[in-house]
Amino acid sequence: TQLLEQSPQFLSIQEGENLTVYCNSSSVFSSLQWYRQEPGEGPVLLVTVVTGGEVKKLKRLTFQFGDARKDSSLHITAAQTGDTGLYLCAGDSTGTASKLTFGTGTRLQVTL
């Protein structure tokens, strides 16, 4: 059974602070996705990383895929209250329309 462990589980910070969320596994993934879920809504895809060592930026969010394609990180610079939500990583081991393995989730609260 593939597992994706995310850390930290919970994070409460003030606006303007930086943070990093980690997603770790002992399994290799062909691609890895990050989603954000706000209360009362479904997860929304933020980014997909495919190549080992790949770095992608989405405004203040920086995503990195580990060299061995087993782990990933999400770094947020100067967090804003709008970044509040549940962040989920998801690994795809087959590259086909099969199942994603979702991480345990990181709940982020950004306050003024």
Add this chain to the structure above:
Amino acid sequence: ETGVTQTPRHLVMGMTNKKSLKCEQHLGHNAMYWYKQSAKKPLELMFVYNFKEQTENNSVPSRFSPECPNSSHLFLHLHTLQPEDSALYLCASSQGNSGSSYNEQFFGPGTRLTVL
């Protein structure tokens, strides 16, 4: 708006009731999924349909019965549920076995189910 709609958004049912959840995707995707999201648990995959054929049943109890009449619609029929089945039920769709997809999934807003 992700292009995936779910109805109802909220549902309260007794253990003897029969109800159905509906999902519709307007993205032209070929794969559809049901997930269960409970507090303190990772998102759990329940069923996968690819080109209307069920390709995954993740050991889901038979009181949950999926139906996929076409690539755009997915149902989850519920009967004799237990209180521990209370959760957010999410539907998602993806391109499917197109060969070029990274299995990126688009989720609906979910149905919040409470079983009394």
